[in-house]
Amino acid sequence: MAKIVLGMGTSHGPMLSTPPDLWHSRVPFDKSHTAHPFRGARYTFDELVALRAQENMAAQITPEKWRERHAACRAAITKLADEFAQAAPDIAVIVGNDQKEVFTDQLMPAFVVFRGETLLNVPLSEEQKSKLGPGVAIATPGYMTPDLQTYPGVPALADHMTRSLMDKGFDVAVSSELPSGPRGHGVPHAFGFIYRQIMRDKPIPTVPLFVNTFYPPNQPSARRCFDFGAQVKEAIESFPSDARVAVFASGGLTHFVIDETLDRRVIDAMAANDVTSLTTIPEELFQDGTSELKNWIPVAGAMGALGLKMTLVDYVPCYRSMAGTGNAMGFAYWR
Numbered sequence: 199m200a201k202i203v204l205g206m207g208t209s210h211g212p213m214l215s216t217p218p219d220l221w222h223s224r225v226p227f228d229k230s231h232t233a234h235p236f237r238g239a240r241y242t243f244d245e246l247v248a249l250r251a252q253e254n255m256a257a258q259i260t261p262e263k264w265r266e267r268h269a270a271c272r273a274a275i276t277k278l279a280d281e282f283a284q285a286a287p288d289i290a291v292i293v294g295n296d297q298k299e300v301f302t303d304q305l306m307p308a309f310v311v312f313r314g315e316t317l318l319n320v321p322l323s324e325e326q327k328s329k330l331g332p333g334v335a336i337a338t339p340g341y342m343t344p345d346l347q348t349y350p351g352v353p354a355l356a357d358h359m360t361r362s363l364m365d366k367g368f369d370v371a372v373s374s375e376l377p378s379g380p381r382g383h384g385v386p387h388a389f390g391f392i393y394r395q396i397m398r399d400k401p402i403p404t405v406p407l408f409v410n411t412f413y414p415p416n417q418p419s420a421r422r423c424f425d426f427g428a429q430v431k432e433a434i435e436s437f438p439s440d441a442r443v444a445v446f447a448s449g450g451l452t453h454f455v456i457d458e459t460l461d462r463r464v465i466d467a468m469a470a471n472d473v474t475s476l477t478t479i480p481e482e483l484f485q486d487g488t489s490e491l492k493n494w495i496p497v498a499g500a501m502g503a504l505g506l507k508m509t510l511v512d513y514v515p516c517y518r519s520m521a522g523t524g525n526a527m528g529f530a531y532w533r
Contacts, residue, residue, distance in 0.1 A: 309370045
């Protein structure tokens with residue numbers, strides 16, 4: 199039977215692939231967003247500036263601090279890539295979300311198992327790049343190849359996983375070919391980041407698992423995500439193969455408004471395999487980018503069921519404005 203030999207979680211935000219001196223280029227997006235979720239309420243940019251005035255945000259957004267934190271993130275990514283290379287798995291299962299890159303309001307499944315023979319990484323045209331939000335186009339090389347790339351899937355494992363999950367009460371959707379979407383049939387950035395930066399453009403056969411973290415009303419709860427991960431573990435281990443498998447979480451941590459308290463609760467709960475703390479976080483906290491914490495929760499569920507301990511490589515809160523906006527970055531693995 200297949201064996202899970204590695205679990206890994208990584209942030210994938212644009213700031214990781216943006217020169218730190220240009221981190222401010224994303225601030226116009228922050229200012230344009232009129233309802234930032236933060237600790238159960240929603241705020242304008244200016245309201246957040248006032249709310250967080252006592253946190254000395256000015257010290258968090260200096261060029262020196264940006265360079266220091268960018269370097270820490272890049273070192274953590276290198277560490278994860280080295281751990282992946284050392285583990286040398288045969289197959290990867292990646293838990294990630296889609297931000298209407300392939301799925302749209304026309305169809306937004308809660309869980310999707312990709313069962314295709316291949317996946318494509320399709321570069322954007324210059325026209326498509328020009329339509330991206332502020333500070334995004336510069337980061338596309340972090341997850342998107344300069345030319346068309348074809349990655350191998352694992353249909354046999356995907357179908358086995360689907361049957362197993364269905365038997366356990368998870369009525370997953372399946373996809374043999376990613377919908378065209380605005381990008382024109384290419385892997386979303388949550389997955390492209392793993393292929394490019396952790397696998398170092400040497401992709402192994404992969405089963406992508408999509409979780410709708412972002413878009414109401416069918417966002418799976420934290421408890422449901424945890425249970426999903428535990429059943430993914432069971433499905434992998436019952437797959438009739440001697441394959442060595444790595445399971446990835448891609449996304450998070452808190453953003454677009456950083457909440458270090460929430461990040462620490464999630465990190466500490468995963469490290470301690472504290473299921474209650476991890477699965478009873480109020481659902482209103484899992485909104486916008488912060489919802490990507492729900493990509494980590496299934497992996498924590500799988501690794502906890504295996505009895506593996508989490509190693510935190512680094513936690514780096516990358517602030518970019520006086521409002522406390524930015525992206526808190528997390529990097530961890532289980533072996």
